[in-house]
Amino acid sequence: MSTTADLVTALKKELKHAQMTYADLARAMGMAESSVKRMLAKGEMSLSRVDAICRALKLDFAELARKVADNQPLLAELTQAQERAVVANKKLLLVAICVLSQWTLEQITSAYRISQAEAIVCLAQLDRIGIIELRPLNRYRLKLAKTFRWRAHGPVMEFFRDEVLLDYYAGGFDGPGEGLLLVHGEVSRSLAPAFMERLQRVAQDFAQQHLADQKLPTSEREGYTLLLAMRSWEFAAFAALRR
Structure with a gap:
């Protein structure tokens, strides 16, 4: 503030x-x-x-x-209360995801069955929550830093774990520009953070390319969702067989 x-x-x-x-x-x-x-x-x-x-x-x-x-500092993450407010309404969550991608009001209403009035109400709510600063003519400034992440165990990530992951992985990952890689291995604990940094750079490159390609006609763009993850983990069914 x-x-x-x-x-x-x-x-x-x-x-x-x-x-x-x-x-x-x-x-x-x-x-x-x-x-x-x-x-x-x-x-x-x-x-x-x-x-x-x-x-x-x-x-x-x-x-x-x-x-x-x-000149106000940008947010690297939201509070629990802010995230709960975002996931309380699916249309609000959808508009929040759209503004993270810097969509205009016109792009949102033309792509989804959301009326202009509904979208404006959502933008006003996101302004009150603190994600954007709503400006005249329904334009906005994103108040989130480039390093912004949803809280690891917050309401938004819990929503995606419960409602979205199965739907995402149900795809074949065999279309143009698609792929699913699953690699398991044992590496030095000291090197693991370096791999995570590389993944973060890939995510940043993807986000920057998204912004750069906004000047292209809609017919030349395709929506993709990049999911990157790395954790110390073993499938529970396999862990149960360990001696």
């Missing part, structure tokens, strides 16, 4: 970008330079003062607020 300190920091950046000194700002606002310095140092100012600074900078307050929001 943004604070007054964030607002003051943004204003200082705008002053520097505009090459406007405190003396210049003081003259534009009809104040003493010392008063301007004290006001910005303490971060104590009324909305009318903020408006006056914006006018001096020829900056719209809405634009300033957007810049403050853009």
Whole structure:
């Protein structure tokens, strides 16, 4: 959540970008330079003062607020409560997955049986949950970091384990660009994290390519789901036979 300190920091950046000194700002606002310095140092100012600074900078307050929001730290994961809110409604979960892929409102409503009104309600809910910042014309800014992951034992992953995995593995994995690899082996414990890092890079490459290919016509794109996993595990039926 943004604070007054964030607002003051943004204003200082705008002053520097505009090459406007405190003396210049003081003259534009009809104040003493010392008063301007004290006001910005303490971060104590009324909305009318903020408006006056914006006018001096020829900056719209809405634009300033957007810049403050853009500078907020991105989330690497959600809380349990946030995830529970997402899985409470399947249409909301679907829209959440779509926004993770940076789909527009038009793409969501054209691909799924979700009305524009329903999709807008879902976007508003995702805004309240904290996944996106909803903007005018139903556009949004994703508030999740590139390293974002669903909680390992959280509500969303539990939903996918219970409802999605069997459906995913029911496929033949024999279509163009498809494949299923199952490799078992014993490797040094010290090397296992290195393999996991490689898998994470593959996932990042896939996600970046998805974003890059959004400029292509829909007819040239195909939806794929990449599932990568690695864990210390043995099939229970085999483990039961161990001596």
